[in-house]
Amino acid sequence: DFVMTQSPDSLAVSLGERATINCKSSQSLLYSSNNKNYLAWYQQKPGQPPKLLVYWASTRQSGVPDRFSGSGSGADFTLTISSLQAEDVAVYYCKQYYRTPYTFGQGTKLEIK
Amino acid sequence: QVQVQESGPGLVKPSETLSLTCSVSGGSISSYYWNWIRQPPGKGLEWIGYINNDGTTDYNPSLKSRVTISRDTSKNQLSLTLSSVTAADTAVYSCARALGFGERWFDPWGQGTLVTVSS
Numbered sequence: 001d002f003v004m005t006q007s008p009d010s011l012a013v014s015l016g017e018r019a020t021i022n023c024k025s026s027q028s029l030l031y032s033s034n035n036k037n038y039l040a041w042y043q044q045k046p047g048q049p050p051k052l053l054v055y056w057a058s059t060r061q062s063g064v065p066d067r068f069s070g071s072g073s074g075a076d077f078t079l080t081i082s083s084l085q086a087e088d089v090a091v092y093y094c095k096q097y098y099r100t101p102y103t104f105g106q107g108t109k110l111e112i113k
Numbered sequence: 114q115v116q117v118q119e120s121g122p123g124l125v126k127p128s129e130t131l132s133l134t135c136s137v138s139g140g141s142i143s144s145y146y147w148n149w150i151r152q153p154p155g156k157g158l159e160w161i162g163y164i165n166n167d168g169t170t171d172y173n174p175s176l177k178s179r180v181t182i183s184r185d186t187s188k189n190q191l192s193l194t195l196s197s198v199t200a201a202d203t204a205v206y207s208c209a210r211a212l213g214f215g216e217r218w219f220d221p222w223g224q225g226t227l228v229t230v231s232s
Contacts, residue, residue, distance in 0.1 A: 001174075040218040049207055049222035050158065061220065093158060097217035101173040102148075102160040 002027055002096045006105035012113040019081040021108045023094035028074045029057070031098065038098035041070055041079045044107075045090045053092075054079065086112065115140040117208055117223035124229050131198050131228055135191040135208035142189050146211040148219060149182060149193045151204040154227075159204075163211065164191060198230045 003026040013019040029038045037057035042050035052061045054070035057077055067082040081088055089112060094105040121133035135147070149161040162172035164182045172180050181194045191208055205227050209219035 034215075038217070042219075049209075049225055050219070051222075052218055052220040055216075055218040095158075095218075097211075100160075100163075100171050101175070102217065104158040104160070106157050 001101055002029075002098065002103050004094055004096055004103050004105040006092075006094060006108045008108060009106065010109040010111065012111045013081075013084045014113045015086065016083050017113075019084050019088070019110055021079045021092050021094075021110070023072075023077045023079070023105050025075045025077075025096055027098075029077075029096050029098045030074050037073055037077070038096055039070075039072075039077050040095045040097060041068075042093045042095065043088075043090045044093065050093060081110075084110075084112070115210060115221055117210065117221055119206060119208055119223045119226040121206075121226055121228065123227060124231060125198055125202075126232050127199055127230055128197055131193075131195040131202065131206075131230075133193045133206055133226060133228070135193070135223060137189050137191070137210075140210075141186075142184055142191060143186050146213060146217065147182075147184070147191050148209050148211055149191075149206060150209060150219070150222075151202075151206045152225070153201075153204045161193065161195075161206075166213070200230050202228070203230045204228060 005024045007022045039057045041054040044050040058070045091107045116138045118136045125131045146165045148163040179196045183192045205225040207225035209222040211217045
């Protein structure tokens with residue numbers, strides 16, 4: 001199985017500041033035939049199901065604010081929130097969909113400092 | 114817009130079988146891949162398995178011996194059964210759509226339903 005490891009486990013950032021969450025896969029998620037990275041990011045607020053933010057590692061889902069951006073390739077990825085808003089408080093998960101069983105990172109809890 | 118709603122018993126006894134339904138509106142279940150995911154209280158996410166557009170299933174090896182995912186296209190519903198449950202199976206169970214074989218991100222998700230395994 002692909003093991004997904006996120007860092008840090010929790011993060012406190014001031015409003016308006018940048019938040020950066022890292023995700024490392026135990027194997028490359030880059031599929032050579034199409035040059036795409038099979039990684040997605042989700043946001044989960046308390047009492048809600050996860051919400052898709054980013055797929056193909058860097059493609060923002062429709063309706064997601066442009067302060068959210070995904071980057072990285074191969075086995076190392078980053079989710080960046082350029083200017084933290086109060087409504088961004090949540091747990092963030094990365095997920096690989098390169099191969100089943102699909103696996104998630106353990107989650108990063110983002111709070112306001 | 115596709116909407117997804119899970120339903121089923123909130124309490125299941127140890128050693129019994131958990132059975133859940135996922136009702137889909139706004140789109141045909143035959144057109145997409147449908148996934149079940151679970152999340153124990155306060156913990157992370159675990160993919161259980163999927164049923165795809167032609168009815169083929171794929172399961173997480175960690176659960177494969179106990180899980181069955183099926184569909185009723187006439188009702189536009191999916192089903193999940195998990196046999197021989199223990200307290201470790203207590204979780205919020207959710208279903209979510211993936212667009213296709215390559216496009217395997219999950220969107221949308223249902224709200225999820227909490228299943229507690231207890232006598």
